[in-house]
Amino acid sequence: MEYLLELKNLTKRFGGLVAVNNVSMEIKEGEVVGLLGDNGAGKSTLIKMVSGVYHPDGGQIFFKGKEVKIDSTRKALSIGIETLYQDLSLAENLNAYSNIFLGREKLKKILKFINILDHDYMHEESKKVLDRLEIEIPSLRNRISVLSGGQRQAVAISRSIYWDAKLLIMDEPTAALGVAEQKKVLELVLKLKSQGIGIIIISHQLYDVFSVADRLVIMRRGEKVGERNIEETNPDEVVSLIVGAEKVKQ
Amino acid sequence: MDNITIKKNGLHGLLLQLGNKWMIFFLLLEVIIFSIISPGFFSLNGIQTILNNSPSILLLALAETFVIITGGIDLSVGFVMGFSSVISAKLIVTFVGLGMNDALSIIIGIVITLCIGIIPGFLNGILIGRYKVPPLIATFSMLGITHGISELLIEGSYAKNLPKLAGKIGNGNLINIVPGKTVSFFVSPAIQRGERLIEILPNMFVIAFIFIIFFAFILKSTKFGQHTYAIGGNVDAAIRAGIDVKNHIIKIYMLSSLFATIAGIIYMLRFVTGKADSGMVFLLDSIVAVVIGGASFYGGFGSVWKTVIGCFIILLLENGLRMLGFPTFYKLVLVGIILIFAVLIDQFSPELLHKED
Numbered sequence: 001m002e003y004l005l006e007l008k009n010l011t012k013r014f015g016g017l018v019a020v021n022n023v024s025m026e027i028k029e030g031e032v033v034g035l036l037g038d039n040g041a042g043k044s045t046l047i048k049m050v051s052g053v054y055h056p057d058g059g060q061i062f063f064k065g066k067e068v069k070i071d072s073t074r075k076a077l078s079i080g081i082e083t084l085y086q087d088l089s090l091a092e093n094l095n096a097y098s099n100i101f102l103g104r105e106k107l108k109k110i111l112k113f114i115n116i117l118d119h120d121y122m123h124e125e126s127k128k129v130l131d132r133l134e135i136e137i138p139s140l141r142n143r144i145s146v147l148s149g150g151q152r153q154a155v156a157i158s159r160s161i162y163w164d165a166k167l168l169i170m171d172e173p174t175a176a177l178g179v180a181e182q183k184k185v186l187e188l189v190l191k192l193k194s195q196g197i198g199i200i201i202i203s204h205q206l207y208d209v210f211s212v213a214d215r216l217v218i219m220r221r222g223e224k225v226g227e228r229n230i231e232e233t234n235p236d237e238v239v240s241l242i243v244g245a246e247k248v249k250q
Numbered sequence: 251m252d253n254i255t256i257k258k259n260g261l262h263g264l265l266l267q268l269g270n271k272w273m274i275f276f277l278l279l280e281v282i283i284f285s286i287i288s289p290g291f292f293s294l295n296g297i298q299t300i301l302n303n304s305p306s307i308l309l310l311a312l313a314e315t316f317v318i319i320t321g322g323i324d325l326s327v328g329f330v331m332g333f334s335s336v337i338s339a340k341l342i343v344t345f346v347g348l349g350m351n352d353a354l355s356i357i358i359g360i361v362i363t364l365c366i367g368i369i370p371g372f373l374n375g376i377l378i379g380r381y382k383v384p385p386l387i388a389t390f391s392m393l394g395i396t397h398g399i400s401e402l403l404i405e406g407s408y409a410k411n412l413p414k415l416a417g418k419i420g421n422g423n424l425i426n427i428v429p430g431k432t433v434s435f436f437v438s439p440a441i442q443r444g445e446r447l448i449e450i451l452p453n454m455f456v457i458a459f460i461f462i463i464f465f466a467f468i469l470k471s472t473k474f475g476q477h478t479y480a481i482g483g484n485v486d487a488a489i490r491a492g493i494d495v496k497n498h499i500i501k502i503y504m505l506s507s508l509f510a511t512i513a514g515i516i517y518m519l520r521f522v523t524g525k526a527d528s529g530m531v532f533l534l535d536s537i538v539a540v541v542i543g544g545a546s547f548y549g550g551f552g553s554v555w556k557t558v559i560g561c562f563i564i565l566l567l568e569n570g571l572r573m574l575g576f577p578t579f580y581k582l583v584l585v586g587i588i589l590i591f592a593v594l595i596d597q598f599s600p601e602l603l604h605k606e607d
Contacts, residue, residue, distance in 0.1 A: 073490060073492075074492055077492065085490070089484070089486060089487040089490045089491070090484065090487055091479070091480040091483035091484040091487045091488065091550070092483055092484060092550070093479060093482065093483035093484075093550035093551060094476075094479060094480060094483055098476065098480075099487075102476075102480055102487065102488070102491040102493070103477075103480075103488070103491030103492040103493050104491075104492070105473050105476060107473060115472065115473070116471040116472055117471055117472065117473065117476060
């Protein structure tokens, strides 16, 4: 089967430091892959090459079977790769639907030549996507700052989905959330998976990863040190891979 | 949602309701108090005086509204205003000296001044948007530069010998009525001894107000306005959403200088002179007006109409105190106190104050 995203021998150096060394991984549609590793293992650098923040020094990226050069974040967005950062990338002073449409505002004409924001359209469309994902938010007109962490996460996810994400990269999606909210976000991940979206989750919370991921990729010191299907492994083995207590051949 | 409803009760609830509208009540309170203790305050003359004084602070505060919403500040507006008053006066005098007629000299002088006046803003924007110089430093430098150049141009004095027509436009009113005789627009009719002239709405106020209406609309209803708020709210989010933040910041500081330039031109027309420090006193006033209007120095909040209310709070205070015979210094003290008061409200206001757009 054709992969949604395929990374082949990606390498990234910062001066003398090899942050990512010859890493390959792939992900299919509707698959959730957990990307694990200790701080400094190179997960974020790897992801940033996919989201267009960094440019690889070596290797290739294939998206839907075609080689792509992701030279900017805009390029990544335009082909359907959306990244949710830890700090969510939401403007807290704007309301939910304005955030969903931020940078891609829907306009309407008044007096035939003046373009103004089409609030009703953006509100309606946002409501639709939230309903589709079964997300409940009291009012889409509320500023983000009055929403809970989980609701904010949901808004950020809805935004990616609305803009037709094929691949969603989530960096620590549950880090700042309460227990109940973590659960909701994980449910949302499964919901997205069922709609055929590929998801890469970076997380330190093994429990979270084990509850949603199909497959795990483990990195250490810039290298991929293991890849496991979720049913063939257990948290203990994964931890030892992360910290390097056990030498395992790939 | 639950905690929101709970907090709406009691004193806290009252403050919450009052919170983002306190400036309206404050303005009404001023009107009532000054009307009672100072007869003539709430008369056509009293109102005309306030409106005559309003263009500078309105335009500079409009400039600061856009800048402060992005999380910046523009300290140069006062001296860009002075700079423009000097440049426009110098140009017009030069054109008249070359034998051009008065009206044409004024029009061409103004157009060229508008082009020159946005240069300080362009430089501010480049420094702040592209080279990440803190707004305070960039605009403070520009304050010095524009002040210095203006003083050099007028050699420490002020620009003079402007044609009389400039003053006629600058001090004219939209509606001029000689009771029982004529009604004229824009320019006062000649009156005979014993006749009374009723003037309504100063031309310069009308011009400033047209800008206010237009840019209030831009800020509230357009993509440009939305991006301005987004940059102030979370600049990283704005960048990741694909907004060209660098260019937007440049445009914001150019707008700021544009408004200051218009204020300078209005000053030149009204006082028929160009003065390097003509806008100095309005810097504090305009920033205070914006903060009274609910803007936060952290960026992301503010509105043109609330800024306008902030401006009138200061204008009324100024005029009221003057009519009661207090020296101007009292106004400075009170404006300072109001600024502290407004900032404290901002500091202690729960986020819920800003619950909805």
